[in-house]
Amino acid sequence: LAKTTQPISMDSYEGQEVNITCSHNNIATNDYITWYQQFPSQGPRFIIQGYKTKVTNEVASLFIPADRKSSTLSLPRVSLSDTAVYYCLVVNSNSGYALNFGKGTSLLVTP
């Protein structure tokens, strides 16, 4: 599976839009991009998954350019409770179902 690279940490103020970009240069045709969120002392929680273009749900948007070598998770108007670690993962059911978490991006939202 493609290796992912994302910033180690980001800071934001409440009410701002936060964009976390992940690069996955070696993504394969059958790979999907998935993002999880983890609060301290809790299990990861699925946020969004996409293959190409744009996906939006009630929590976030995921932008994937045509070459799919990167993706951007967009969190609109963050609040203090969005402080968490965000993981970008490349998944491919043909390679199994294990999730390979990296170190993620630690987002700190302050007033």
Add this chain to the structure above:
Amino acid sequence: EPEVTQTPSHQVTQMGQEVILRCVPISNHLYFYWYRQILGQKVEFLVSFYNNEISEKSEIFDDQFSVERPDGSNFTLKIRSTKLEDSAMYFCASSEIRDNYNEQFFGPGTRLTVL
């Protein structure tokens, strides 16, 4: 909303003792997983389980570890002889897989402390 539950929330044990961590996956899910997270480190995959057998396992999941689905609801992880380095948060997860969509639902975790 259905959720994965885990018991106990915290387990303290002596080195060399056996521990069993318990999980109740979401009822209509067919795929089950165990992950662990050592304090301050990343979440690591241990094992996945489907149709009453292990479908994948990592290098961490050695002979000291075993999993079982003893009945229709529980999914357990057994560590036969705990070591200090087994101290970690252990997360159970479950999913139903449709095509390439595999949203894994994680439980709240069991914090294992080996003394």
